Amino acid sequence: MDGLAWLEKLKESFASTGLDYEDLYELIEAAIARGRTNFPAFIYDASRGVGLSVSEGFFYSLDQDWDNPEDFSEVNFFLGEVETSSLPVPDYVSLMKIAAHVYSTFFPNDGGAVLRSAERLEKRYSNKFLV
Template sequence: MASLTWLESLKESFASTGLDYEDLYELIEASIVRGRSNFPAFIYDASRGVGFSVSEGFFYSLDQDWDDPDAFSEVSFFLGEVETSSIPVPDYVSLMKIAADVYSAFFPDEGDGVLRSAERLEDRYSKR
């Protein structure tokens, strides 16, 4: 199954960065395995500044999820009502660009759109 294979490759690629990737990976994996989203939609929403909720209490937030988007300074992950971790925005962007590259390698027909979303994501947060 290609979807599971790409996720395994994604986890390996994330792990090789030395960045704090676990919560982002778990959220991406859960959204796909549970059928809540696919990666092209996930990264498209992210490129617009919108986080994602896998289920009630299992989500992450980006600037457009905040009451004051200008106060956004890190990507926060939540389980229940508790923030489990947060990562610097540049680390998040780096991880999402890696995810786009890995996804594009496994699904070349969808690669252009995913890579465009990754570029928009980088452009959006390069100002922060």
């Protein structure tokens, strides 16, 4: 099944970066497995600065989830009511771009839209966080 194959390839691709990818990967995998969202919707929302709640207490936040979006400085992951980790925004953007490329390889019909969302995501955070 392509759904499982793309997630396995995604995990391999994330692991090869040397970045702290585990919480992002777990969130993507859980969201898809639980039918909470699909990857095109996930990255589209991210490109608008909106995180995702997979279930009660299992979520991540982006700038539009904050009361004061200008205070946003890193991507935070939560399990329960406790922050489990955070990821520098440039690392998050890099991982999401990788995810978009992996997904578009497995699902070329959705590839254009996913890659455009990845470009919007990069643009959204490039002024403040990327060099």
